[in-house]
Amino acid sequence: MDDIASIRSRYLEQVAQADSPDALESVRLAALGKKGEISLKMRELGKMTPEERQQAGPALNALKTEIDAALRARKAALEDAALDERLKGEWLDVTLPARPRRMGTIHPVSQVMDELTAIFADMGFSVAEGPQVESDWYNFDALNIPPEHPARQEHDTFFMHRREGDNTPPHVLRTHTSPVQIRAMQDQGAPLRVIAPGRVYRMDMDQTHTPMFHQVEGLAIDRDISMANLKWTLEEFCRAFFEVDHVELRFRASHFPFTEPSAEVDIRCSWQGGQLKIGEGDDWMEILGSGMVHPKVLQAGGIDPNEWQGFAFGVGIDRIAMLKYGIPDLRTFFEGDLRWLRHYGFSALSVPTLAGGLSG
Template sequence: MTNLRGKYIEAVAGASSEAALEEVRLAALGKKGEISALMATLGKMDPEARKAAGAAMNLLRDEIDAALRARKAALSDAALDARLRAEWLDVTLPARPRPRGTIHPVSQVMEELTAIFADMGFSVAEGPQVESDWYNFDALNIPPEHPARQEHDTFFMHRDPNDPRPPHVLRTHTSPVQIRAVVDQGVPLRVIAPGRVYRMDMDQTHTPMFHQVEGIAIDRDISMANLKWTLEEFCRAFFEVDKVELRFRASHFPFTEPSAEVDIRYSNVGGQLRIGEGDKWMEILGSGMMHPKVLAAAGVDPNEWQGFAFGVGIDRIAMLKYGIPDLRAFFESDLRWLRHYGFSALDMPDLAGGLSR
């Protein structure tokens, strides 16, 4: 057994690979290995001889097995070291450049609007895009014969013919959100409701889905003067100019009385739009004092409370501020357009640092 021990200890030490080491293991400890064959002779020995020989054989087997395990671990470590040397890289090198996405102009303008109105004490309200007929029309004093309630203007959801309820609609404005906010939060209240709205229209300045922000302020002594100041401050902050001039023109909306469309003074010099100067006027939004029926529908006593409301097309004012000529491009997912008009994700708009940086 001494000869066997020396033979296999030397063979284990001389194995240069895991495959060669496996051959040594099979030759020594495999089913047909020398040490295994030697241990098979124990059954033919008398008890005293078997006891002495068995102890020596077990010791030899364990020693060879330990040598095999140690050599295998050493070979694995050596292979790992060689691989690490071969696959070495400099982790201090700059990373490979990756394309970066940009913030869509609509998302950017929504953030700008939120920052401006938050500074004036308005909170943001959200609501469902699939609305009931009552929230979208009835609560806003829009009569059944109004054109907005016809299929050529509004997307109606399917309703079972046996169901007598009016069909739901894809909201045509974010005014339903304001009604929900008044019902849920009560008055006094100041909220804006930005979001997607849907109407059946499509041309260079209209799309079937677009974005609006509408706002309301309700208190006991709200007046048109408060509305005028709010809109002037908003335009001054949004267009980042020191002076703006707004013109209120009498109009009609079912949900406000009196109602006014608002124009802003501008000039166009060499294709560059300049807000607050010149002799031209551009319509930018609709506004007015909340109709008493709208307040009553929201559970507010119009004899004690009054408020103003306004609505702005987010896509339109984004086009106006950032010189975007075609509204349809907003929704085409053209990466070249997004790279040109998009904004850095790290540049969050705020009033102190400037809205668009």
């Protein structure tokens, strides 16, 4: 036991005098390594008598534990001292302001989609979504679009590639969000009030057309819906979206395969000094198409046209964004110019609400 006391005193002194991690590691190996002095003492227990082992065993275990604890404490102290020394040379004033970072902005299309959703949600419409790659049936046949219609030609529609020998009608990149209305009717039945915002694709490209653009279409089905309900809905939408107290709409007879009767809708406006003003003046501007849902379209959606009727409308999201926010060229929506995005973009905190103002 006197030998253990001597070993304890010697190694505790060496641990206390170690002034670097390497020196401390040397002490650890000398004491507790595989060939360390204390480790060799532990191996000698097997050669002792039970009485000697009963006395020496606990003493050696206590010695090993005490030396190990001293090593750990000294290591932590050396690391803290090294950190303090390094911080003296690497001092940093954390109270200084950070480097300025540019904030991202919400794209006008995303902002307008949120505005539309807020407006129509207030009127009881929910949002419906569907795939952008559609079958020929959902995109054309279910919407009463005949085989000879120009929209079903390659100069107007993007058709998907078919494998050799496959004679089934090819899938298409949807040319409108009207297929979502068919899917909503099939899934939810009647009565129904939904809007379907999303990307659509047509083969066109100039200052006012792009191959990919955005639409929102609305559908309302009930037992006693009429054109009067359609007119009120569109007037309320235009008044809320353009944030004016009064709007005047003009319905012109038109033809769409999926509605009967059909109407193009114009809004009264004026152009003064190149600035558009909605709800006043002597000019009219076309903004959307609408009509009463064709009975064949209701049937395709699984709804009995003898019991139910409804209205539908479609608006170009990019177009009305241009009108509201004074954006002159449709192509700039998709060019990813950061200067354009910083100018026309919206703060992430500008969440559209009818109470707080759509534009934030």
